[in-house]
Amino acid sequence: MSRTMANFLMCCAALFWGATFIAQKTGMETIGPMGFTFGRYVIGAAILLPLAIFEMKKVNLFTAMRHNRQICTGAFGLGVFMFGGIGLQQTALVYTNVANAAFLTALYVPLVPLIAALFLRRHVALNIWPAVVISLLGSFLLSGTSSLEAQFGDLLIVGGAFFWAAHILLIQKIMTQINAPFQLSALQSIVTAVIAGIIMLPLESPSPGDFVPMLPQLAFAGIVAVGLGFTIQLVAQRYTTAPAAALILSLESVFAAFFGWWLLSEGLVFMAIIGCVLIFIAVILAEVVSERQIKTIVKIFHKP
Secondary structure (H helix, E strand, C coil): CCHHHHHHHHHHHHHHHHHHHHHHHHCCCCCCHHHHHHHHHHHHHHHHHHHHHHHCCCCCHHHHHHHCHHHHHHHHHHHHHHHHHHHHHHHHCCCCCHHHHHHHHCCHHHHHHHHHHHCCCCCCCCCHHHHHHHHHHHHHHHCCCCCCCCCHHHHHHHHHHHHHHHHHHHHHHHCCCCCCHHHHHHHHHHHHHHHHHHHHHHHCCCCHHHHHHHHHHHHHHHHHHHHHHHHHHHHHHHHCCHHHHHHHHCHHHHHHHHHHHHHHCCCCCHHHHHHHHHHHHHHHHHHHCCHHHHHHHHHHHCCC
16 A cells, blocks of 8 residues: 555545444433443444454464564554543533544644654654644644643543544554454454443443434444544555654544534634644645655754
């Protein structure tokens, strides 16, 4: 797969996730955030299992996990990090709006290269850093406010951004060890559903009937975001870097703000539109402008 195709697929994943914010926001009338997380990932896992079984004929993830401890730890780690990110995000949507949640979730954009550079000792191309700054500014404007109140929901999503950053970096590592995206996606969905279910039972105690009114939202989130979106991410991210992937996936905040404006009548002011444009510019900068060109520009401005 070419890098261009991989980037296009990740744009599609960002679109799916942005649209799913609406289902997440409106899908908690009769169930709580853990119930919604449990339901959507059960549906997602059910969609992915036939594909995972078919993929096992070519490469068997579980055989690899038995022989390689790193693959085993990484495969289960994907589910743990996913639950950390989605569990906090879903809970936060009880308290905050879609645009603000999308902005704060996009904090994984600067976190990915920072973690990669500081803790994993990985080289991060120079063109990524200005793109990160532009993306962060765009996401801030997209939130539609000049200041962020330290609300409970906001803090939950900030915490979730660390889990999303770790999830992106772990995908980058494990997909170089084994190419089994459907099995990995199914396993991480099962792990997420199990953890959500364990927390849901004592804290929310929903009855089976409570899930029925929310089935349209659960089905959309499970099929589109989990079955398609996260699987596309696993397939496509193998062909690009983690920092570049984070920037492209941050388009999720643009799509979420648009769908929030369109379907939930949440305000999308002029500054928010400017924020959308800046995020697009950041993605283009990360993918079109090379590290060598950045160095040339720096030399021009630093000529004695």
